[in-house]
Amino acid sequence: xxxxxxxxxxxxxxxxxxxxxxxxxxxxxxxxxxxxxxxxxxxxxxxxxxxxxxxxxxxxxxxxxxxxxxxxxxxxxxxxxxxxxxxxxxxxxxxxxxxxxxxxxxxxxxxxxxxxxxxxxxxxxxxxxxxxxxxxxxxxxxxxxxxxxxxxxxxxxxxxxxxxxxxxxxxxxxxxxxxxxxxxxxxxxxxxxxxxxxxxxxxxxxxxxxxxxxxxxxxxxxxxxxxxxxxxxxxxxxxxxxxxxxxxxxxxxxxxxxxxxxxxxxxxxxxxxxxxxxxxxxxxxxxxxxxxxxxxxxxxxxxxxxxxxxxxxxxxxxxxxxxxxxxxxxxxxxxxxxxxxxxxxxxxxxxxxxxxxxxxxxx
Numbered sequence: 001x002x003x004x005x006x007x008x009x010x011x012x013x014x015x016x017x018x019x020x021x022x023x024x025x026x027x028x029x030x031x032x033x034x035x036x037x038x039x040x041x042x043x044x045x046x047x048x049x050x051x052x053x054x055x056x057x058x059x060x061x062x063x064x065x066x067x068x069x070x071x072x073x074x075x076x077x078x079x080x081x082x083x084x085x086x087x088x089x090x091x092x093x094x095x096x097x098x099x100x101x102x103x104x105x106x107x108x109x110x111x112x113x114x115x116x117x118x119x120x121x122x123x124x125x126x127x128x129x130x131x132x133x134x135x136x137x138x139x140x141x142x143x144x145x146x147x148x149x150x151x152x153x154x155x156x157x158x159x160x161x162x163x164x165x166x167x168x169x170x171x172x173x174x175x176x177x178x179x180x181x182x183x184x185x186x187x188x189x190x191x192x193x194x195x196x197x198x199x200x201x202x203x204x205x206x207x208x209x210x211x212x213x214x215x216x217x218x219x220x221x222x223x224x225x226x227x228x229x230x231x232x233x234x235x236x237x238x239x240x241x242x243x244x245x246x247x248x249x250x251x252x253x254x255x256x257x258x259x260x261x262x263x264x265x266x267x268x269x270x271x272x273x274x275x276x277x278x279x280x281x282x283x284x285x286x287x288x289x290x291x292x293x294x295x296x297x298x299x300x301x302x303x304x305x306x307x308x309x310x311x312x313x314x315x316x317x318x319x320x321x322x323x324x325x326x327x328x329x330x331x332x333x334x335x336x337x338x339x340x341x342x343x344x345x346x347x348x349x350x351x352x353x354x355x356x357x358x359x360x361x362x363x
Contacts, residue, residue: 020359023352027304027336030316039317041242042288044296044325056329059299066293067227073289074258074280075181077189081105084197088116096120097154099139104197106166106190107176114163115139117154118203126208126361127159127201129194129231131187131224132217133170138162146345149212149353156354157362159204161194170216171256182280184223184257191224195231208232208361212353214306214345215239215249219257226297233301233360235353238308238343242291242318243284245271249310249343253281292318298334299325304356305337306349313339 029035045053045062053062071077084105091100100116114135119125130138130150137144139162140151150160166186167174173183181189191211199206210233213221218239225234240250253259253271261278271277277285284290295303299322305311319335326334338352 020355023355024304024336024359025333027338027352028333030320031313034313034316034320036320037317038320041290041292041318041321043321044293045328053328059325059328063297066297069289070227070294071185073283073287074185075179077181077185077192078107078176078179080189080196081108081193082196083200084193085111086197087111095155104161104163104194106163106193107179109176110166110174112163112166114161115141115150117150117160117162119154119157119159121157123159123203124205125157125159125203126210126357127161127198127204128153128357129191129198129209129211129221129224130160130162130217131191131194131211131213131220132162132164134164135162138217146347146350147214149214149350152350152354153357156358158357159198159201161198163194166190173256182258182260183255184219184252185227187220188223188227191220191231192228194224195228199230210234210357210361212357213237215343219252222295225301225303226294229297229301231301233357234298234303235306235356236303237306237345237349237353238310240310241295241305241315247310253277255279257281258284290318292321295322296325298322300329300331300334302334302336302356302360304353306345306353307337307339308345308349309341309343311337311339
């Protein structure tokens with residue numbers, strides 16, 4: 001009887017794993033209406049010398065060019081903190097995991113509040129970093145529905161680290177003393193430090209750490225995953241994956257994202273004559289850069305765009321460029337997108353997010 005039970009368990013486990021793979025694979029190719037379309041976006045494979053990268057080695061050259069360009073325009077990071085301080089303020093057991101209210105170091109002179117959720121059982125576990133406006137929402141401790149990614153993933157066997165905006169106000173981010181980078185790049189810097197926080201935990205497998213966020217957290221998680229290559233994968237929920245000046249929520253031009261300019265402060269809102277482009281955003285647009293370059297830095301690491309109102313199916317046009325980068329590296333399943341009508345997450349889109357992480361971070 002025992003061998004039968006063991007074999008049945010193995011069969012069920014394999015079936016579940018295959019189901020996760022199938023559920024994610026269904027979203028790794030564009031609908032027929034968008035297949036093969038590349039639009040006016042400049043290929044991220046185009047080397048500065050003018051020719052296109054055609055080998056993995058040439059792609060690495062191009063990747064280095066993209067990373068150098070974006071850091072030069074956005075401003076260099078402060079030194080990454082390899083061993084961030086972590087203070088446990090309160091520990092409670094909640095359902096099937098341990099919840100720790102914490103203070104964690106995000107820069108040389110900044111500590112921030114957050115939550116660390118650790119599943120019951122023996123690790124090491126896969127892990128996720130979940131940035132948002134506040135840590136309570138991600139940890140399932142607020143009344144905001146369907147944004148509790150840390151809570152939901154920990155119930156599925158992931159260690160989760162949830163924090164909020166540096167300084168507490170997303171529109172007035174507090175950067176460490178002497179930081180010279182744009183606020184959105186600084187959020188990427190915080191993500192690098194958060195990766196080390198998780199990687200240093202004995203309960204975490206450092207090779208299996210992902211990042212996920214919604215809206216503002218989606219922008220944060222996108223820049224974090226793309227600029228810090230040790231994240232194994234990433235999920236970005238409706239951040240606006242291209243520069244689109246017709247959409248009020250795709251507001252990379254704002255000073256709390258990429259438009260910080262010591263010489264002037266723009267009026268919030270869409271780009272217009274009395275509220276022009278400023279800061280790094282202005283430079284990026286003038287030089288013909290778009291976010292498709294930044295996202296190409298993920299290759300061959302997998303990512304999922306959980307698209308809503310800001311990232312509808314037509315966003316497959318820039319994603320086709322990223323499929324081409326991954327195809328050069330021998331992969332056809334590393335770029336995925338789901339679509340829903342509204343900006344808010346729903347049960348169906350979130351289920352794919354959780355299966356995505358199970359597909360890529362669980363052994």
